[in-house]
Amino acid sequence: MDFMKWTVGDVTITKVPELDRVPGMRGLLPDATKEAIAPIDWLRPHFVTEELRMLASIHALVVEAGERRIMVDTCVGNDKKRAYDKWNQMDGPFLHDLEKAGYPRDSIDTVLCTHLHIDHVGWNTMWDGEKWRPTFHKARYLMGKTEYEYWEKEAEEDDGSAMLETGEVFGDSVRPVFEAGLVDLIETDHVICDEVRLIPTVGHTPGHVSVLIESQGETALITGDFMHHPCQIARPEWAAAVDYDSKQSTQTRLDMFERYADTPTLIIGTHFSSPTAGRLVRDGDSYRLDVS
Numbered sequence: 001m002d003f004m005k006w007t008v009g010d011v012t013i014t015k016v017p018e019l020d021r022v023p024g025m026r027g028l029l030p031d032a033t034k035e036a037i038a039p040i041d042w043l044r045p046h047f048v049t050e051e052l053r054m055l056a057s058i059h060a061l062v063v064e065a066g067e068r069r070i071m072v073d074t075c076v077g078n079d080k081k082r083a084y085d086k087w088n089q090m091d092g093p094f095l096h097d098l099e100k101a102g103y104p105r106d107s108i109d110t111v112l113c114t115h116l117h118i119d120h121v122g123w124n125t126m127w128d129g130e131k132w133r134p135t136f137h138k139a140r141y142l143m144g145k146t147e148y149e150y151w152e153k154e155a156e157e158d159d160g161s162a163m164l165e166t167g168e169v170f171g172d173s174v175r176p177v178f179e180a181g182l183v184d185l186i187e188t189d190h191v192i193c194d195e196v197r198l199i200p201t202v203g204h205t206p207g208h209v210s211v212l213i214e215s216q217g218e219t220a221l222i223t224g225d226f227m228h229h230p231c232q233i234a235r236p237e238w239a240a241a242v243d244y245d246s247k248q249s250t251q252t253r254l255d256m257f258e259r260y261a262d263t264p265t266l267i268i269g270t271h272f273s274s275p276t277a278g279r280l281v282r283d284g285d286s287y288r289l290d291v292s
């Protein structure tokens with residue numbers, strides 16, 4: 001497998017896919033009907049098929065900066081009991097692929113979860129036959145303090161009916177790393193190292209963050225889920241059904257597009273299918289992603 005890589009000054013960012021170019025998003029973005037996305041022609045062929053099916057990806061991004069090996073988001077994971085058929089008890093080659101990409105799990109020193117949803121925490125842990133253990137046992141796991149406290153409470157209150165499977169997800173993918181003493185609770189503007197820092201992009205969840213990478217005058221931004229699909233670049237008001245505060249998430253998108261449009265900053269989408277990254281440019285009174 002060839003792994004997608006980007007270079008930002010002295011930093012490299014490698015995409016390690018778990019599920020790439022998979023259909024799905026329609027339920028997540030209810031405004032993005034076929035009729036509504038048809039006129040946004042730059043979405044084809046990378047992000048929408050000729051039949052107007054929206055494509056998505058689930059991947060981790062490994063940021064290599066100096067000695068640091070930082071994994072941003074940890075996908076769905078294997079062996080997890082999940083309601084959604086395609087995510088239930090997966091048996092995928094993610095860890096093997098990670099190693100092939102040059103990053104055996106022992107080499108990861110930092111795990112950063114942009115937020116604590118089901119598809120961003122999965123590989124935090126792995127099943128050892130008896131219990132869930134931290135996958136990256138040599139790493140510190142960075143989680144937003146606000147984010148952690150919110151989901152901890154939600155998990156306690158979940159009687160098994162929560163749409164996002166909060167109790168189950170927190171129990172198998174978040175609490176075990178906390179109990180192993182590997183979690184640092186951080187602020188939303190935390191600086192990880194000289195080249196990598198967080199910026200708050202709340203709305204999708206209460207403590208959501210994005211990751212800003214700066215080196216040698218070059219910049220990249222890993223979005224997390226302040227947007228899920230590039231169609232939201234053209235239509236920032238299209239909120240995700242699972243956004244915690246859709247008004248806030250829309251404002252965050254508008255703020256971020258305003259800040260980064262027509263700049264050289266490489267925008268790397270956490271759920272964008274290949275080619276996954278591009279530059280934001282103004283497009284009439286909206287925006288588009290330039291992947292050329």
Ligand SMILES: [Zn+2]
Pocket residue numbers: 117119120225271
């Ligand atoms: Zn997500």
